[in-house]
Amino acid sequence: VSTAAPIPELRGKEHPPFYRDIRVIRWVGQLAVVAAVAALLWYLFGNVRSNLVASGLPTGFGFLDGKFGSAVPGLPDAADLTVAQTFAAGFMNTLRVILFGIPGCTILGIMIGVARLSDNYAVRAFGTLYVETFRNIPALVWIFIIHFAISVASLPPITGADNLPGTADDPTYFGLFVVSNRGIGIPWFDPGASTEVFIAGLFVALMAVWAVNVWRKQVNAATGKPTHGGRWGLATFLLVALIANFVAGNPLAVDGAGIAEGGRQIEGGMTVQVPYFSLTVALTLYTASHVAEVVRGAIQAIHKGQTEAANAVALTTFQRYRFIILPQAFRIMIPPLANQYLNITKNSSLAVAIGYIEITAVFGRIVNNASPAPQGVLILMGLYLIFSLSISFVANFFNRRLSLETR
Amino acid sequence: MGAPTETRENHPQPEEPLVPDEDQPVTTEPLGQRLKEGLFGDLKNTVLTLVFGTVLLYVAYRSYLFLFANLKPTPDGDLVNSWNVVRDNLELFVVGNQFGRTGISYSMLWAAAYLAVFAIGFAVGPVNPAKVPPMTWRTRISIMGPALGAGVVFANFTETLTPIVLMLLLPVALAIGFYLPRVLPEVVVNRRGIIAVVLAALVFALETGFDPSNVDDFGGLLLTLNVAFISIAASFPLGVILALARRSSFPLIRPIAVAYIELIRGVPLITLLFMGAFALAFFLPPGSDAPPGTIRSIIMFTLFSAAYVAEIVRGGLQSVHKGQTEAGQAIGLSPATVTARIVLPQALRNSIPPLVGQFIALLKDTSLLIIIGQFDILGVTKPMLSSLAYANQGYFPETYAFVAFLFWIICFSMSRASQRLETKLGVGTR
Secondary structure (H helix, E strand, O other), X not given: OOOOOOOOOOOOOOOOOHHHOHHHHHHHHHHHHHHHHHHHHHHHHHHHHHHHHHOOOOOOOHHHHOEOOOOEOOEHHHHHOEHHHHHHHHHHHHHHHHHHXXXXXXXXXXXXXXXXXXXXXXXXXXXXXXXXXXXXXXXXXXXXXXXXXXHHHHOOOOOOHHHOOOOOOOOEEOOOEEEEOOEEEEOEOOOOOOXXXXXXXXXXXXXXXXXXXXXXXXXXXXHOXXXXXXXXXXXXXXXXXXXXXXXXXXXXXXXXXXXXXXXXXXXXXXXXXXXXXXXXXXXXXXXXXXXXXXXXXXXXXXXXXXXXXXXXXXXXXXXXXXXXXXXXXXXXXXXXXXXXXXXXXXXXXXXXXXXXXXXXXXXXXXXXXXXXXXXXXXHXXXXXXXXXXXXXXXXXXXXXXXXXXXX | OOHHHOOOOOOXXXXXXXXXXXXXXXXXXXXXXXXXXXXXXXXXXXXXXXHHHHHHHHHHHHXXXXXXXXXXXXXXXXXXXXXXXXXHOHHHHHHOOOHHXXXXXXXXXXXXXXXXXXXXXXXXXXXXHXXXXXXXXXXXXXXXXXXXXXXXXHHHHOOOOHHHHHHHOHXXXXXXXXXXXXXOOHHHHOOHHHHHHHHHHHHHHHHOOOOHHHHHHOOHHHHHHHHHHHHHHHHHHHHHHHHHHHHOOOOOOHHHHHHHHHHHHHOOHHHHHHHXXXXXXXXXXXXXXXXXXXXXXXXXXXXXXXXXXXXXXXXXXXXXOHHHHHHHXXXXXXXXXXXXXXXXXXXXXXXXXXXXXXXXXXXXXXXXXXXXXXXXXXXXXXXXHHOOOOOOOOOHHHHHHHHHHHHHHHHHHHHHHHHHHHHHHOOOOO
């Protein structure tokens, strides 16, 4: 006995109108937003174009082939370079900061981070003092303190005959180093030898190490003898490097820095510019405080049982960190560490405040020399994106290599 | 019988603190014994103690000389206290070198300061103190200590009594704001967020003398704090929108948000500030005037900060359990309502501690203003150190040390306060 009313057949005739169909609304809404963003960009682009034309500036990128215009301290041949070549020189200078800064802040950061977890009160206090001092004061203030209040204020001036070799104010140490306000001279490869050949030889040495490593692993798999990878690798590297040294005309016979005849110049070796020195030291110290916190967090995230197990098999503190704790902590550290590397790269732009000519400083100079600022900003952003993407790429590679294999 | 049949109901256990007290010593040995074993337990420890203890003592000794026995010769041959450079320029450090142009009286600034401190106390004061985990003495000291130290240093450098008295009364305003939520009716306390925003706007109106364009003549601490506060406040809505866009299911909108966030995060702040200084005028319609320098940098700071706020809020959104969304959908709420009433409030609460961290970072980043020629705390040192009285006499260490001290006080106490906030909100312990 069915009393229920028949269910009306809706399908096919009672479709909601298209303007109430959620799929239509979603796509129309999205297209509207995209159109609005595109219109805004088009409007801004049009403004830039007409403003550039109105002020007589080029609208394209042709200015890159023009002359940079003037000599710059730290970039003496800049007057002969094109704008593009100056950007390239600035790029190399940024790279120099990173090449020293990243290993420096990593090593120092790991040491401070481990110190903050020490059982010894004095060591812990030192670590805490370091971290809280460096990370709560802006990087730029550190750069100013180290450059103006320390480097410039305390490096001895070289002014002339008073500083010649043999005089009382000779700033040369051991015949190898010069410490002065015109730069810090350090021994470097003999410029007479073919350094390129030697560096190529070092690459060959690295490849030989890799090959020996593969061979030792095969020996180990076949016979069970220990690989002794470290010893074999080191011996191979030294041997090949030594051969490369003699092939290239002995560049390892280093050339020490000294004071030139006038007493105002440093000659020989390599001269490290004072702003570069200040910048790199300041950024390394500053970033190390952040790296230390990353390291401390990662170590504290390792299960306590790992430490107890290491103690149970009587490892020393060094062995515990080297073989048990740090390898596991590295896995956790990689993403935040990569972030700090990105920060030190971006912070290298602060060099502009103390006159070290890296890419941001080059940009500032070319804008003052009547190059168009909007295109300059685009190039600048593009160059920094190259750095950022490279660091992210390497970090992602290691992250994938070291991540735990889970189901 | 007794013991085995006892239940929790009959004998309630003492309530455990939500977070273990770090000050609680693990061992019960007397402090002297523990110190002795910790510092000189074995040979390795003794060597470490001697090396690092020497370093710490040397740092302390040099700091003492730098702070209390620091004399410099004048061109006339007299010896003067090096810290005179701070004492003589305290006004520059606080309000900058162009503040006179605005015609704002200092009493207005003090009123704004009192209102600001009151608003902060009102915003963070607990309604029901019993529900808040107890504060350890270490936390109390690390939050209050720096403020106290800053007060002592400022009192040392002021020449009249009025600012000292006015400064001593600031904690009173803080305390009134802090205890007010306990006595006010619930209707008011529940709208604390809106009231705090209104109070902040009022603070801004007071300090600018009801004319926002006066910001352009601000300098020193005043400029630093204003740029940081305005930028983080203005970047907040933009950041939330970007985070929601990045997490949305709209395939056309997501890439726009991703492109913006990653582009901004990929470049250094100084390039954006240069863009504001050199290139912003090019983006405006031809013939129109670019806004004044401070406004331009606030715009760039806001655009910069929005990308970072977006990533923080995205993290907050990810930390909200999916069940919350599903529960909202199950009772028939629209997607917009689920986001606005269920997901966002929880996400934003989880984002508060990292947002404070972002604010600290932004505050440190305001030091970049010196590079584009503006006069924040670091920027005012430029006219100061090139003035006739101090140029070329080696006043760099004292000046920059004071700048560093100002930044340190603000950043350190705020980072400690944010750790406390994390404890209070129970982030990560749920």
